[in-house]
Structures are given as structure tokens and as C-alpha cells.
Amino acid sequence: MSALDAAVLRRLRDDVGGADALEGLVEAFLDESPRLAQELAGALARADAPRAQRAAHTLKSNAAAFGALELSALCRDAEERARAGDLGGLDARVPALAAELARVCSALQEELGASQEVE
Amino acid sequence: MTRYLVVDDSRTSRMMLAAAIRNACGQGAEIDEAGDLDEALKAFGEKRPEVVFLDMMLDLTRTGTAGGSTGLVALDLILRERPDARVVLVTALPADHPDVVDAVSLGAFAHLEKPIRTDAVKRVLATLDAEQGRARRVK
Numbered sequence: 001m002s003a004l005d006a007a008v009l010r011r012l013r014d015d016v017g018g019a020d021a022l023e024g025l026v027e028a029f030l031d032e033s034p035r036l037a038q039e040l041a042g043a044l045a046r047a048d049a050p051r052a053q054r055a056a057h058t059l060k061s062n063a064a065a066f067g068a069l070e071l072s073a074l075c076r077d078a079e080e081r082a083r084a085g086d087l088g089g090l091d092a093r094v095p096a097l098a099a100e101l102a103r104v105c106s107a108l109q110e111e112l113g114a115s116q117e118v119e
Numbered sequence: 120m121t122r123y124l125v126v127d128d129s130r131t132s133r134m135m136l137a138a139a140i141r142n143a144c145g146q147g148a149e150i151d152e153a154g155d156l157d158e159a160l161k162a163f164g165e166k167r168p169e170v171v172f173l174d175m176m177l178d179l180t181r182t183g184t185a186g187g188s189t190g191l192v193a194l195d196l197i198l199r200e201r202p203d204a205r206v207v208l209v210t211a212l213p214a215d216h217p218d219v220v221d222a223v224s225l226g227a228f229a230h231l232e233k234p235i236r237t238d239a240v241k242r243v244l245a246t247l248d249a250e251q252g253r254a255r256r257v258k
Contacts, residue, residue, distance in 0.1 A: 009248075011236075012135075012234075014237070015133060015139050015142065015235070015236055015237040016137075016138035016142060016237075017141060017142035018139055020137045021141075023132060024138075025131060025134055025135055025138065028130050028131040028134050029131045029206055031130075032129065032131050033132055036129075054176065057133070057176055057211075058128070058129045058132070058176075059230050060211075061129075061132065061233050061234070062131045062132060062135075064233075065131075065132075065135060065234040065235070081169060100164050114130075
């Protein structure tokens with residue numbers, strides 16, 4: 001299964017006004033998302049459920065907008081577990097979330113490279 | 120020209136919404152951005168935006184005001200400062216969620232559901248235009 005839903009990504013490009021705007025957004029996502037994943041892991045280490053919930057929520061929302069649907073689903077699960085205080089269950093799922101985030105970032109970097117080659 | 124303020128602690132989300140607003144109303148739109156409550160209140164006072172797009176999950180913990188529904192706290196502070204400001208709540212929650220219903224009853228002008236779609240932004244802006252047109256006619 002692809003890390004990105006191509007139709008969602010095309011719709012996002014149209015919604016933000018074209019390839020140049022999308023490029024800026026992809027760069028922002030690539031910069032921000034690993035920090036959010038670190039924030040989630042750090043919050044778990046401190047048993048800070050509200051902070052973990054917030055990091056998962058933001059990553060979920062951004063991932064969905066880029067068509068990273070599997071990542072978004074993993075983040076939704078993380079958010080719900082944090083809200084319920086199930087930090088043990090959430091901790092066990094962090095590696096899968098990190099692996100999927102790496103897959104999404106790699107796919108977005110490819111998209112970025114492809115669009116820059118077209119230019 | 121209408122001036123907008125986009126408030127969200129995620130830079131990606133802010134950029135996405137600002138781009139959708141530009142796409143909906145033209146490149147000439149005046150859009151300022153704020154990443155937390157302090158920045159939002161500063162920009163609100165200095166730039167005097169007519170419309171504020173406010174993330175309902177805005178992170179207040181960095182400003183030492185943790186707890187409660189963060190978007191509602193920000194909404195209250197903004198409307199106390201200027202009751203005629205139009206605040207559009209941006210959230211992944213559906214319109215009938217109790218927090219969204221509460222926010223609308225507190226004075227939020229509209230609700231915009233994430234992920235943001237240009238069509239939805241256009242609908243909100245059209246509603247604002249219609250309301251401002253009515254207000255001008257009343258005056």
C-alpha cells in the first residue's frame with residue numbers, strides 16, 4: 001500500500017492554488033512532523049498524556065491533509081489512547097507510527113524531487 | 120481589502136489555511152499568522168484583522184494557561200478585546216460536537232472542519248460578505 005493517497009494529494013494541491021504552494025507545504029510538513037513525533041515520544045517518557053494527545057492530534061490532522069491515511073489512522077489511535085490514559089498501549093505503538101512517518105516523509109520527498117525536476 | 124489572522128500552533132496547518140484563503144479570495148488577501156495565544160493577541164491588537172481563523176485545539180500550555188477547552192479560552196479573550204471581530208473556529212470536530220456548539224454559542228461566527236477545503240473557505244467568506252453587506256445596508 002502506498003504511503004500517500006494520490007487523489008488526496010492532488011486535491012490538496014488544487015485547494016492551495018498549485019504546485020508551488022504545495023511544495024512549500026511539503027517542506028513545512030517534512031520539517032514539523034519529525035518534531036511532533038519526538039514531542040509525542042518525549043511526552044510518553046514523562047507520562048504527560050495531554051501533551052502526547054496534542055502532538056498525536058496535530059500529526060493526525062496534517063497527515064490526513066496530505067493523504068497519508070495510514071499515518072493519520074495510527075495517530076488517531078495514539079490520540080485516543082492518550083485521551084483514555086492508556087500510555088502503555090500507546091508506547092507499544094510508537095515504533096509503528098515512527099516507521100510509517102518515515103515512509104510518508106520519504107514518499108513526500110520523492111514528490112518534491114519529482115515536482116522540482118519538472119521545473 | 121479584508122484582513123485575516125490565522126491562529127494555529129502547527130506551521131503546516133497555518134500555511135495550508137493561509138494558502139486556501141489566498142486561493143479562495145485572490146493573491147491580494149492580507150493574511151497574518153500566529154502560532155500561539157500571545158502571538159495571536161499581539162497580532163490581533165496590532166494588525167486589527169476583521170476575521171480570525173482560530174484553531175480550536177490551540178496549545179495554551181506553552182503560555183502557562185493549560186486546561187479547559189483551549190480554543191474557547193482564546194475565543195473569549197479575542198471577543199472581549201473586540202466583540203465585532205469575526206472568529207471562525209477551525210477544528211477536526213464536526214459542527215454538532217458539544218465543544219463546537221459551545222463555541223458558536225459563545226460568539227464564534229462559523230466553523231470550518233479540517234482537513235481544510237477551499238470550497239468550505241469560500242462558503243465561510245461568502246457568508247461573511249453577505250453579513251457585512253447586510254450591516255452596511257442597515258447603517
